[in-house]
Amino acid sequence: MQYDHILIRYGEMALKGKNIKQFILRLQENIQQKIKEFPDAKVKRTQGRMFVLLNGHDPQPILEKLKKIFGIQSMSLAIKVENEVEAIKDAALYALNNGGNIHKFKVSVKRINKDFPVHSQEMNQILGGHLLINTKDITVDVHHPDLEIKVEIRLEATYITSSVIPGLGGLPVGTSGKTLLLLSGGIDSPVAGYLAMKRGVQIEAIHFHSPPFTSARAKQKVLDLAQQLTKYGKSIKVHIVPFTKLQQEIFREMPDGYAMTIMRRMMMRISEKVCKNESILSMTTGENLGQVASQTMDSMNTINEVTNYPIIRPLVTMDKSEIIEISKAIETYETSILPYEDCCTIFVPKSPKTKPKRDRTNAFEAKKDFSALIEEAVNGIETIKITERTEMESKFDDLL
Numbered sequence: 010m011q012y013d014h015i016l017i018r019y020g021e022m023a024l025k026g027k028n029i030k031q032f033i034l035r036l037q038e039n040i041q042q043k044i045k046e047f048p049d050a051k052v053k054r055t056q057g058r059m060f061v062l063l064n065g066h067d068p069q070p071i072l073e074k075l076k077k078i079f080g081i082q083s084m085s086l087a088i089k090v091e092n093e094v095e096a097i098k099d100a101a102l103y104a105l106n107n108g109g110n111i112h113k114f115k116v117s118v119k120r121i122n123k124d125f126p127v128h129s130q131e132m133n134q135i136l137g138g139h140l141l142i143n144t145k146d147i148t149v150d151v152h153h154p155d156l157e158i159k160v161e162i163r164l165e166a167t168y169i170t171s172s173v174i175p176g177l178g179g180l181p182v183g184t185s186g187k188t189l190l191l192l193s194g195g196i197d198s199p200v201a202g203y204l205a206m207k208r209g210v211q212i213e214a215i216h217f218h219s220p221p222f223t224s225a226r227a228k229q230k231v232l233d234l235a236q237q238l239t240k241y242g243k244s245i246k247v248h249i250v251p252f253t254k255l256q257q258e259i260f261r262e263m264p265d266g267y268a269m270t271i272m273r274r275m276m277m278r279i280s281e282k283v284c285k286n287e288s289i290l291s292m293t294t295g296e297n298l299g300q301v302a303s304q305t306m307d308s309m310n311t312i313n314e315v316t317n318y319p320i321i322r323p324l325v326t327m328d329k330s331e332i333i334e335i336s337k338a339i340e341t342y343e344t345s346i347l348p349y350e351d352c353c354t355i356f357v358p359k360s361p362k363t364k365p366k367r368d369r370t371n372a373f374e375a376k377k378d379f380s381a382l383i384e385e386a387v388n389g390i391e392t393i394k395i396t397e398r399t400e401m402e403s404k405f406d407d408l409l
């Protein structure tokens with residue numbers, strides 16, 4: 010005997026009223042896509058339930074994939090057996106024996122199939138007794154069990170499930186449109202991308218690259234971060250913007266204290282153009298209030314003036330420690346802290362204004378026509394599609 014199903018629960022989605030159908034279909038599609046390297050595993054839906062049918066595959070690597078899919082509230086391994094008392098007894102014992110280090114258990118029988126001859130209360134006793142006889146040092150505790158074995162007797166079969174494994178929650182990626190993530194090589198922006206995805210948003214990324222001041226390794230770092238994010242969603246298009254000329258021009262022509270702000274405004278202008286070309290309706294950044302000079306309220310206000318596209322800032326109110334915690338959990342941290350130069354750290358003005366004003370910024374920008382350089386940057390964009398590496402490919406990479 011072995012676990013042959015994974016039961017999928019999708020909590021929050023149940024609240025979504027008439028969109029529910031679309032959400033469930035998307036979740037099913039996303040799961041099927043993520044487990045496609047296990048050719049026989051199939052995602053099925055029956056009567057408000059979602060299952061992965063393992064068809065002989067080891068559940069563990071599949072569970073690892075499921076733990077990274079937004080929209081799943083929790084999961085349980087399950088065994089499907091015939092509606093027969095003996096078969097149900099065997100399966101319940103298997104679940105107990107494979108439940109880890111357990112001292113106290115509980116059996117909960119739900120009899121949906123009223124034709125099944127044994128009532129749920131009696132079934133609880135039969136199963137409890139069977140488990141006690143066949144194990145050592147284990148007792149029943151209905152209030153604080155280490156493991157609850159759930160038995161659902163349905164029309165077509167009986168399902169026995171054991172421990173509940175938490176999922177990521179959130180909404181299935183692809184149910185809330187698309188955003189353009191401004192992805193630097195730092196700690197914050199990958200976390201911002203992850204949190205946008207958690208709300209069902211699909212991402213494309215844009216990165217401003219300034220060769221030769223920023224190296225090929227700095228660019229590769231950004232691609233590696235995007236690669237890591239694909240584990241939580243779909244393939245990610247990364248738009249690499251050649252930013253050198255524009256950036257040099259800004260730092261040559263604009264007053265030192267305003268160069269940083271104007272550079273950020275240029276990033277926003279270019280990002281908005283990419284959004285238009287790609288039919289994307291919003292941008293996402295890793296901005297956070299009060300961390301650095303470019304992230305004060307004044308600065309945000311002045312940078313934001315150049316676009317009326319919504320800017321999603323999932324980190325805006327978080328503490329750095331919370332952001333770092335997430336970045337470690339999603340495994341972007343180790344890449345983010347690699348010391349490669351970033352276009353924003355290369356051209357650091359000596360004394361950036363912490364309170365840049367809109368009117369002054371506009372006055373400075375009016376002295377110089379940047380439109381040709383913006384056009385040139387947009388036309389020079391290199392777009393790279395990053396797809397998730399399979400288990401095999403990752404193992405192979407580790408060997409190298």
Ligand code: ATP
Nearest residue numbers: 191192193195196197198215216217294295296303
């Ligand atoms: P991060 O850790 O994401 O680099 P940060 O704390 O270093 O953020 P800033 O350097 O002020 O903050 O950047 C704020 C945001 O601007 C970043 O989170 C990112 O969304 C965007 N950004 C900065 N530099 C770039 C870049 N070279 N390419 C794309 N986006 C960028």
Ligand code: MG
Nearest residue numbers: 193194195351
């Ligand atoms: Mg940064």
